Amino acid sequence: MTNTPPDALLALTDVNTFYGQAQVHFDLSISVPRGHIVCLLGGNASGKSTTMKIILGLVKPRSGDVTFDGASLLGLTTPQIVRRGIASVPEARRLFADMSVRENILMGAFVRDDREAIAQDLDKMLTLFPKLGQRLSQRAGSLSGGEQQMVAMARALMSRPRMIVMDEPTMGLSPLYVDRVLELIRTINQEGVSVFMVEQNASLALEIAHEAYVLQTGKIVLFGSARALKDDPRIRDAYLGGSEAA
Amino acid sequence: MSSWLDYTINGLIVGNVYALVAVGLALIFGVSRLINFAQGSIYLVGAYIGWVAVVQLHTPLPLTIIVVAVAAALVGLIIERFGLRPLQNSVRIAPLLATIGISFVLDQLVMLTFSPNPRALPSQLPDVRFQIGGGTIGPLDLLIAGVGITSALLLFVFLRYSKLGWAIRATAQDRDAAMQMGVDVNRVNQAVFGIAAALGGISGLLVGMYYNQIDTAMSLQATLKGVVAEVVGGAGNVPGAVIGSLLLGLVESYGVAVFGTSYRNLFAFLLLVVVLVLRPNGLFASARQAPPEPLTGTFIAPSRPVRIPRWALLIATAVFAILPLLPVSFYVLQTLINASLLGMLALSLTLVAGTIGQVSLGHAALLAIGAYTSALLSLTFSVPVGLAIIGGGLMSAALGTALISPSFRLRGHYVSIATLAIGEIVSLVILNWESVTRGPIGISGIPPLSLFGYELVSPISIYWFSFIAMVVLALLQGRLLGSHLGRSFRAIRDDDIAARAYGLSLNRYKSLAFIFGGFAAGVSGGIAAHLYSYINHETFNTQQSILALTVVILGGLGNVVGAIVGAVALVGLPEVFRIAAEYRILIYGIVLLLLVRFRPQGLLGTM
Ligand SMILES: Nc1ncnc2c1ncn2[C@@H]1O[C@H](COP(=O)(O)OP(=O)(O)OP(=O)(O)O)[C@@H](O)[C@H]1O
Ligand SMILES: [Mg+2]
Numbered sequence: 001m002t003n004t005p006p007d008a009l010l011a012l013t014d015v016n017t018f019y020g021q022a023q024v025h026f027d028l029s030i031s032v033p034r035g036h037i038v039c040l041l042g043g044n045a046s047g048k049s050t051t052m053k054i055i056l057g058l059v060k061p062r063s064g065d066v067t068f069d070g071a072s073l074l075g076l077t078t079p080q081i082v083r084r085g086i087a088s089v090p091e092a093r094r095l096f097a098d099m100s101v102r103e104n105i106l107m108g109a110f111v112r113d114d115r116e117a118i119a120q121d122l123d124k125m126l127t128l129f130p131k132l133g134q135r136l137s138q139r140a141g142s143l144s145g146g147e148q149q150m151v152a153m154a155r156a157l158m159s160r161p162r163m164i165v166m167d168e169p170t171m172g173l174s175p176l177y178v179d180r181v182l183e184l185i186r187t188i189n190q191e192g193v194s195v196f197m198v199e200q201n202a203s204l205a206l207e208i209a210h211e212a213y214v215l216q217t218g219k220i221v222l223f224g225s226a227r228a229l230k231d232d233p234r235i236r237d238a239y240l241g242g243s244e245a246a
Numbered sequence: 247m248s249s250w251l252d253y254t255i256n257g258l259i260v261g262n263v264y265a266l267v268a269v270g271l272a273l274i275f276g277v278s279r280l281i282n283f284a285q286g287s288i289y290l291v292g293a294y295i296g297w298v299a300v301v302q303l304h305t306p307l308p309l310t311i312i313v314v315a316v317a318a319a320l321v322g323l324i325i326e327r328f329g330l331r332p333l334q335n336s337v338r339i340a341p342l343l344a345t346i347g348i349s350f351v352l353d354q355l356v357m358l359t360f361s362p363n364p365r366a367l368p369s370q371l372p373d374v375r376f377q378i379g380g381g382t383i384g385p386l387d388l389l390i391a392g393v394g395i396t397s398a399l400l401l402f403v404f405l406r407y408s409k410l411g412w413a414i415r416a417t418a419q420d421r422d423a424a425m426q427m428g429v430d431v432n433r434v435n436q437a438v439f440g441i442a443a444a445l446g447g448i449s450g451l452l453v454g455m456y457y458n459q460i461d462t463a464m465s466l467q468a469t470l471k472g473v474v475a476e477v478v479g480g481a482g483n484v485p486g487a488v489i490g491s492l493l494l495g496l497v498e499s500y501g502v503a504v505f506g507t508s509y510r511n512l513f514a515f516l517l518l519v520v521v522l523v524l525r526p527n528g529l530f531a532s533a534r535q536a537p538p539e540p541l542t543g544t545f546i547a548p549s550r551p552v553r554i555p556r557w558a559l560l561i562a563t564a565v566f567a568i569l570p571l572l573p574v575s576f577y578v579l580q581t582l583i584n585a586s587l588l589g590m591l592a593l594s595l596t597l598v599a600g601t602i603g604q605v606s607l608g609h610a611a612l613l614a615i616g617a618y619t620s621a622l623l624s625l626t627f628s629v630p631v632g633l634a635i636i637g638g639g640l641m642s643a644a645l646g647t648a649l650i651s652p653s654f655r656l657r658g659h660y661v662s663i664a665t666l667a668i669g670e671i672v673s674l675v676i677l678n679w680e681s682v683t684r685g686p687i688g689i690s691g692i693p694p695l696s697l698f699g700y701e702l703v704s705p706i707s708i709y710w711f712s713f714i715a716m717v718v719l720a721l722l723q724g725r726l727l728g729s730h731l732g733r734s735f736r737a738i739r740d741d742d743i744a745a746r747a748y749g750l751s752l753n754r755y756k757s758l759a760f761i762f763g764g765f766a767a768g769v770s771g772g773i774a775a776h777l778y779s780y781i782n783h784e785t786f787n788t789q790q791s792i793l794a795l796t797v798v799i800l801g802g803l804g805n806v807v808g809a810i811v812g813a814v815a816l817v818g819l820p821e822v823f824r825i826a827a828e829y830r831i832l833i834y835g836i837v838l839l840l841l842v843r844f845r846p847q848g849l850l851g852t853m
Binding site: 056095 | 430
């Protein structure tokens with residue numbers, strides 16, 4: 001469906017994924033151009049989170065290839081992939097609940113050794129996410145969902161990634177927080193970080209994305225620039241974002 | 247006389263020793279959700295390395311401690327790297343079984359190297375005691391307390407301020423998320439095993455010095471105590487493990503003060519069972535904490551069982567039935583009698599562990615109950631032996647099920663811990679309930695096997711008796727598995743939540759499985775009692791429970807024919823190859839390890 005453009009930072013090519021006997025991805029091809037926000041849309045159980053896991057090496061595809069900056073990620077472990085420059089905001093945040101907010105954010109810098117720069121980056125996170133300042137020593141598990149999302153994003157940024165993958169970053173957030181999160185994603189992207197995000201809410205995602213893919217039971221059924229897709233009537237047929245769908 | 251303060255001091259000191267073991271268990275459970283049954287073996291290794299250092303190399307105390315810590319840590323690293331890491335993607339029971347196998351191997355290696363006889367391990371400290379309040383305290387007490395507190399502090403600082411410590415805590419809380427931060431979980435596992443082993447080894451050294459004696463039986467005891475302390479404190483909870491250990495030390499010490507030394511372990515295991523039943527997540531777990539076991543999934547390797555045609559089974563049965571008529575030696579019959587006794591136990595365990603998925607580590611207790619019941623019925627009440635054996639089976643079925651029933655709501659590893667504890671409790675009750683069981687003296691002069699008034703003394707008749715008993719039990723079990731009941735058992739094993747959703751009452755089915763299994767094991771124990779003519783509280787021990795488990799895994803969990811084939815193989819092959827008795831346990835341990843690694847579904851496949 002897509003040819004890997006030469007400037008793709010991340011590319012999945014003809015990926016087929018199985019859980020036991022059940023096939024989850026059918027010849028999945030996705031590419032994320034350098035500096036872009038690419039969004040993967042799809043209903044429940046369409047295989048979105050599995051795509052994230054494939055990128056991060058948590059699940060291995062049966063066939064196909066995943067490349068980052070031209071080099072295949074398939075033989076690498078998750079920590080090795082992270083060290084290549086991919087950070088993640090997992091589905092449902094997955095903070096370290098019993099560690100403090102500060103420790104959670106600093107865990108994001110686990111792959112780095114430059115102590116001073118890490119300290120500076122922590123300060124930078126506090127300007128980007130001002131609310132976290134007063135919460136630094138609080139248990140992460142005791143934060144509200146919106147606050148947890150901020151921590152998860154700060155944590156991901158702390159590794160100074162070239163790319164962030166996010167699984168439904170707006171899930172379960174109030175409209176106010178949803179706007180903040182989208183704004184932040186845009187800011188992050190403007191600072192040069194490419195973004196690959198999974199979303200169920202098409203109208204929101206298409207606000208900030210450059211390109212989008214629509215996934216349906218493991219197959220890409222629609223692909224295009226966000227602008228084009230926003231006006232595409234098929235977006236509603238192929239993918240129902242519930243009542244919020246534009 | 248000792249004062250209450252003395253008992254308190256003793257309890258806290260012993261608690262410190264337990265803490266060194268339990269903290270390691272908690273660290274390991276935290277990062278890999280595994281109860282490391284080899285922890286006691288590392289403690290044993292620590293004690294013996296300490297003995298070599300002190301007695302043969304005459305190292306000074308600080309150096310001894312360092313040598314022991316380093317050597318034990320190395321053992322831990324080797325276990326992690328070669329024993330457990332290859333099992334990362336196996337079914338969840340695999341690493342647990344592997345640690346059991348490793349512990350057998352290590353204990354036997356120590357025993358073969360140093361002989362099973364106890365040795366003195368001098369503490370090299372002056373033998374003085376200081377008065378404090380109404381009690382006394384000696385330099386060794388202070389050393390143990392000092393080592394305990396120092397280790398706890400070092401560990402605290404390490405976990406809180408070092409990068410590796412952070413990685414350990416993050417992995418314990420969310421393994422996948424930690425990997426996504428770039429944490430190499432293999433390194434974390436390695437670190438945790440190294441630390442746990444170093445602490446465990448030091449603990450063994452200190453205990454050896456405290457009692458001025460070391461022997462190979464220390465290993466299992468240490469594992470058990472460490473597990474008790476860890477579970478009481480909440481599996482995976484490091485500070486909880488420390489508090490659980492101190493609590494355990496005190497409970498034991500006060501128990502000894504009131505009731506006497508032989509009650510020490512009884513209190514430990516009662517504490518464990520009470521905590522498991524009332525607060526399976528430990529005393530300090532908060533409600534929000536997710537249960538540390540994944541709720542469902544393949545605890546047992548799924549596989550396609552090998553189909554054996556009916557005629558082949560009939561021929562095999564016929565061959566074994568007429569075997570004594572052929573010119574076979576007494577020795578062969580003797581071996582096959584032992585195999586059928588073990589076969590009956592394996593039938594029982596394969597039903598409980600394989601078919602309904604409750605991996606019991608205390609199955610020998612059912613043998614003991616059957617044996618004592620049958621022995622006492624025939625001795626005291628002159629019940630005919632045939633009936634007495636059936637009485638033993640019924641008593642095992644009833645009592646065994648009653649004892650395990652409070653633990654029915656537990657899952658996975660917790661079932662194994664509970665059954666292990668109940669097995670120990672049964673043995674300790676037998677030891678202490680002198681008016682009925684004759685306590686440590688045991689029961690002698692048990693009448694020989696007899697049927698309808700005829701004594702069975704010839705090996706041929708004994709062989710036929712036990713062989714027929716086993717075949718009948720196997721046929722019954724085969725029918726059971728093919729019935730609706732058998733399907734319900736498997737449904738519960740494969741997904742107890744779904745099974746409950748379909749309206750199956752878990753408690754009822756688990757009870758039925760234990761009743762049936764208890765009967766088979768009880769009959770085996772009963773026959774054994776009349777065969778041996780003497781039994782005591784150690785006749786049926788944990789080693790037999792583990793042997794039965796190895797048999798069952800060898801044959802294929804849940805597989806009736808497999809249980810019997812496994813029993814014949816494990817009893818018979820060492821005889822065929824004339825392997826000396828002291829190497830057998832070692833071989834069993836290695837067999838278990840190899841099976842878990844290369845053929846978890848066993849010879850004939852799981853059912
Ligand atoms: N570990 C697993 N083992 C087996 N099947 C799995 C596993 N993880 C996911 N699946 C199955 O794979 C399919 C795709 O799952 P995935 O989590 O990728 O969907 P998703 O698009 O992220 O859904 P949602 O919108 O609900 O998050 C689902 O049918 C799911 O049940
Ligand atoms: Mg998902």
